[in-house]
Amino acid sequence: MASQDEVQQLKNQVQVEVDRLTPDLVAVSRFLHANPELAYEERQAAELLTDVLEQHGFAVQRGVANLPTAFTGLAGSGAPRIAFLAEYDALPGLGHACGHNLIGTASLGAALAVRSVLDRVAGSVFLVGCPAEEKGGGKIALVEAGIFAGTDAAMLVHPSNRTEMVKLALGMRELTVEFFGKASHAAAAPDQGVNALDAAVLAYVGIGVMRQQVRSDARIHGIITHGGQAPNIIPEYAAARYYVRALDLAYMDDLFGRVVGCCEAAAQATGCRVKLTSVGKDYQPYKPVYSFAEMFQRNLESLGETVDQGPVDRELGSTDVGNVSQTVPTIQPMIQICPREVACHMTAFADAAASDAGHRAMFAATKAMAMTALDLLTEPAALERVAAEFRGRAAR
Numbered sequence: 001m002a003s004q005d006e007v008q009q010l011k012n013q014v015q016v017e018v019d020r021l022t023p024d025l026v027a028v029s030r031f032l033h034a035n036p037e038l039a040y041e042e043r044q045a046a047e048l049l050t051d052v053l054e055q056h057g058f059a060v061q062r063g064v065a066n067l068p069t070a071f072t073g074l075a076g077s078g079a080p081r082i083a084f085l086a087e088y089d090a091l092p093g094l095g096h097a098c099g100h101n102l103i104g105t106a107s108l109g110a111a112l113a114v115r116s117v118l119d120r121v122a123g124s125v126f127l128v129g130c131p132a133e134e135k136g137g138g139k140i141a142l143v144e145a146g147i148f149a150g151t152d153a154a155m156l157v158h159p160s161n162r163t164e165m166v167k168l169a170l171g172m173r174e175l176t177v178e179f180f181g182k183a184s185h186a187a188a189a190p191d192q193g194v195n196a197l198d199a200a201v202l203a204y205v206g207i208g209v210m211r212q213q214v215r216s217d218a219r220i221h222g223i224i225t226h227g228g229q230a231p232n233i234i235p236e237y238a239a240a241r242y243y244v245r246a247l248d249l250a251y252m253d254d255l256f257g258r259v260v261g262c263c264e265a266a267a268q269a270t271g272c273r274v275k276l277t278s279v280g281k282d283y284q285p286y287k288p289v290y291s292f293a294e295m296f297q298r299n300l301e302s303l304g305e306t307v308d309q310g311p312v313d314r315e316l317g318s319t320d321v322g323n324v325s326q327t328v329p330t331i332q333p334m335i336q337i338c339p340r341e342v343a344c345h346m347t348a349f350a351d352a353a354a355s356d357a358g359h360r361a362m363f364a365a366t367k368a369m370a371m372t373a374l375d376l377l378t379e380p381a382a383l384e385r386v387a388a389e390f391r392g393r394a395a396r
């Protein structure tokens with residue numbers, strides 16, 4: 001165990017290293033920003049980030065978890081192992097309007113900075129290149145492939161319009177429902193038909209009514225994707241897609257069962273056959289580890305940054321970081337890079353993600369991530385506190 005002075009020296013050292021690397025990191029960030037690539041197509045981003053890792057002595061594995069644009073980079077050896085998560089996918093038509101160029105760059109920078117002191121610290125640093133946050137949930141495959149086995153803690157920082165340490169995210173499960181009826185002439189022989197659209201509408205209404213009796217942080221929303229061919233034909237086929245979201249896994253299961261119930265009841269009421277398909281993998285809710293977030297906050301504040309207080313607007317989405325957070329203690333603090341009125345997935349957010357102010361904020365976050373990794377690497381009690389909180393929290 002290192003003395004406080006030694007830890008502070010190491011923390012100073014990683015700050016100096018981030019400053020030294022800043023021109024290179026800005027170049028990486030600007031390259032990603034200028035060459036936006038969509039989910040699972042991030043070939044240039046993965047190539048650039050892995051090249052930089054190799055230049056800095058990381059052992060790189062490309063195409064992990066059978067995802068061509070996923071990768072890992074490992075430096076040091078043994079436990080503890082601290083991971084940084086790099087994201088680098090962009091949005092259709094909007095480029096880096098979620099600022100993942102900054103996420104990839106900050107996590108890269110933190111990994112390089114920690115590596116620069118690994119001759120004096122036991123353990124290892126692990127950069128995980130995570131494709132497709134915006135669509136497809138690349139981290140879900142990474143978790144299932146066991147990429148995080150042996151990792152003690154994981155971090156990434158997301159750019160935002162406010163600085164907050166814990167932002168919850170909803171779990172999400174998708175459902176496709178299809179109803180099969182019988183076509184008939186809608187005027188001449190309606191009594192001979194079985195109306196699949198009626199079933200879809202009844203299910204939609206049933207789910208809408210049910211929504212009044214769900215917790216305020218749950219979300220259920222959907223669209224009818226098929227509703228018939230022509231007004232004079234009783235629809236023999238109708239289909240809809242729904243997302244069911246909740247802050248905890250058990251409640252998500254419960255709600256999903258109730259949505260299925262609405263669909264089955266609608267089928268029964270109309271005499272249709274129903275087919276239910278759950279497409280894709282669950283996004284799991286984000287499981288917070290407050291002691292870990294507080295550690296990051298102390299480091300960030302020691303750099304002169306301030307954390308926003310007061311009521312947090314609860315605009316909750318879902319992210320595949322949730323799946324990582326159910327597997328290993330994970331933080332994803334938000335760092336302000338733009339004014340409040342600019343939200344992510346806006347064009348103005350893409351501009352902020354390439355701005356000097358955006359880079360300045362993210363490099364403060366990069367330093368705080370590297371310093372937090374040092375807390376965990378040098379202080380067994382800190383790591384154990386985080387692990388204990390993580391274990392003590394039931395699966396949400």
Ligand SMILES: [Zn+2]
Binds near residue numbers: 134
């Ligand atoms: Zn986004």
Ligand SMILES: [Zn+2]
Binds near residue numbers: 098099100133158
């Ligand atoms: Zn994002």
